[in-house]
Structure formats: structure tokens, C-alpha cells
Amino acid sequence: MRNAREYNFDGLVGPSHNYAGLSFGNVASFSNVRSASNPRLAALQGLTKMRDLAARGFAQAVMPPQARPNFRLLRSLGFSGTDADVLAQAWREAPVILSCAWSAAPMWTANAATVSPSADTRDGRVHFTAANLNNKLHRSEEHAQATRTLRAIFRNHDHFVVHDPLPSTPAFGDEGAANHTRFAANHGAAGVEFFVYGRVEFDPSAPFPKKYPARQTLEASQAVARLHGLDPARTVFAAQNPDVIDQGVFHNDVIAVGNGNVLFYHEEAFADEASTIDALRRSVAGVGADFVPVRVAGAMVPVADAVASYLFNSQLLTKTDGKMALLVPHECRENAAVSAYLAGLVASGGPIDELLEFDLRQSMRNGGGPACLRLRVALTDDQAASMHQGVIMTEALYAQLVGWVERHYRDRVEPKDLADPQLALECTAALEALEGILGLPGLYDLS
Ligand code: SUG
16 A cells, blocks of 8 residues: 545636536526626635645645637637637627637536546556546537646656547547546555446436436446556446436536545435445455445435535545545535534534535536536655646645736626637636746647
8 A cells, every 4th residue: 555645636717717508407507597707706716725625734736727718619610710700700690609619617627537546557557538528519628628738737657647538429428537436445545446327328228317418428437447447346337316317416426425435425326226335335345445335315405405505516535533524515504404414414423524615606606516626636655746746736826826816817707708809818818827827838729
């Protein structure tokens, strides 16, 4: 067992954060469509979470935003002329496509990739596969910059492999770590990787949701496990309950979160709860850990409350005393059922004995809670020392990034602003400056 820590790579909210209602099946995204956003506040809320976790001694890093608007997408769809012409034409003829080109969705880095730590992989390297996110137009091109960013941060081939995304076709719908977690005695020990899928492409008899799309397929999860060289005896695949997808659980991380030997989940999360828990218990015993399911009954917290409050889209963090803290959004306190449940949870004498609460409302209004905002990367000390150091959160980086946000971000973006060529220029200037702050020249193709 090697000394390892889990780094949370939080997405830095981009300067074009906006509410476009692009994610059918994501209740918050649909409810807040076309309302005004506050990119500056959104970025500062995210940075506060990063800074506070770093200050508490958790390993914290930042994942840069992506370049917006995506002119390549707009031009590939026939909008032409100068950049200003492209924006004006798209605004006139296809405002939804225009919002897709401006989407700030890469802030939810849980969807950037699936990550397997070296303790789980055949070649002893950390494996990443950028998610193709092919279910939604506005997310379907994120993988290009995500791959480029991961390769810039994790450059050392002795330690890291960043795979290309899976083929971008419905059979391989892949939403990254939002449907993946791992269990292990500690972050450096051999673990069990757990993949949850919503649909099986090549088995028409498998259950699927009727109302909302299932974004992750079994075939995609299996392909990622193969690419990463995972041991089949330490890999568990489970079907998500299609009925909860139809209630707004568009990713499994809206209804379950795992950490260490603990799975915190809602009783309705999986299509077959008993066999899923049994498979995990056996597999986790195989790596020498005692699996601890923390099951939340629907009588305590109905699925609708879980979706509204994002109770399960929380971060479960192991503290130095071995106990765990649950990091939840403010919305959990505002929901009576959830708030009562949480008070009982931390007093129960179980593995979770502390609540951390953050205001992430700007992100929550688009259906992105604390867990969506971070990509977990467990790294040994050697691996951590060999990744790019400029993204590690420190007080100094925090101060620089706050200054940068205050200089470059607007405090209000409404739908009509997406036609404004000046906003595009501001976004480019912001990213040019960010390359310097993070020490990653050439991170973006800003030509
Ligand atoms: O893919 N929302 C994102 C939220 C992603 C949350 N991530 C996790 N659960 N890990 C999505 O649905 C909304 C964009 C808009 O409507 O403007 C959006 O893309």
C-alpha cells in the first residue's frame, strides 16, 4: 500500500456561465431556462469551496474552464462571416445552438473523465478517459479540450495515460466520473471500481427510462474498464433504476456517492438494490475492506427531495481521524426532510460525523452540485509531484484567481448577451490571462 491522497480537481466556472435550459432530464437546468446568471459570483462560490477545502488540509486543485463561444461548432453548422456575423446570424436563426456554443458546462468536471488510480490498473499508471458526453449537443465537444487539459496537467507518461474519448455514438454514451466511484481501504490501496449505467445498447430487453434520456451505457462503462486495465474481479457494473432517471436523476451522482469503504445512497438508486449491494460487499471484501452501505429510505427522504436538495451530490471526504465529512449545498438545509435526515446522520455514530455546507447556488441552478464540480484523482506522492504544480490550490493561487475573476467576469449574463461580440472578446482575454496564472501556455487554441 502506497501513500496516496485524493485530489479534487474543481472546475473553475467560466466567464460565460449562463442558464440556457439545455439539459432535458435535468430538472434545475429546465426550471431556470433563460434566467439571468452571475458568472462572477458563480466563479467566486466555486473558488471559496476550493480554498476552504485546501485550508482544511484536503488535496485540492483547479481545472481550467473551456474557451467560449465555440466558434468551431457554430461555423461547422453553417454560420459564417466575421465572428460578430456568426453570433448575429446564430442569434437570429438558431438561438438554442448559440447557447450551446456558449455553454459553461465544463465547470462540472465530474463529467470531464473517468479516472482509475494506479492501485487499480494493470500497468500501475493512473488512467483517464475523457467522457464523450454525446447525449447533449452543448457538452458533446467538451472532450477535445478536456483531453488537452488533462494531457497538459498529467504529462508524465511514466505515471499517467490520458485515453481518447470513446466513439461518439449512442452505444457508447459516456458521462465520466458522474457514474463511477471506487471503494478501498484508503486512497492508496487496491480498490473496487463501481460503474453505474442507465441503458444497455445491445440488449433491447434491458430496462430503460421512458421519459428522460439515460446518458450512460453499459457498453461505455465496460470499454472504459478495459482501456484502464481494471481487474474484472475488482470491477462492479450496476444498472441505475430507470424510474429515478425519469424523476430527474440524470447522473448516478445525483442519488449516490461513494468514498473509502462507504456508499451513501438512496434505496431507489439501483435497478436491483440487493444484488448491487451484495456484489459490492463481496468485491470490497476481496480488497480487504469492510463495505459500509449507508442507505437512505424513501420514507425519510423521497426521491423528489433528493433531487431538489442534491443531498447525494455531496462530497464525502475522509478526514485525518478516519471519519468522514459530508459536504452539502445550502439547499439541503432548506429542505425539511433532508435537513432532519442529516441531523440524525451525523449524530448516528456512523462513519459520517460532520457536515460542511456551501453556497453553490449559481451552479445548483443549472443542476450542478458540489460533487458535479469536482473530479477525483487519487495520486501517490510521486505522481502528485510529477503533475503540473500550477493548478494546485494554495492561498496564493486563490488570491490570484479571485483577482482574475474580478477583472474579467461580468456579474450578469442574459440570453441576449450571447449575441454580443464584446463578451466573446472578454472571454478570450480572460483565458489568455489564465494561461499565465496557471503556468500553462498554449493550454487553449485561441487562434
Ligand atoms: O450535464 N447541466 C449539466 C449538469 C451536470 C451535473 N454533473 C453531474 N451530475 N456530475 C448537465 O446536465 C445545464 C446547462 C444549461 O442548461 O445551460 C447543464 O449542462
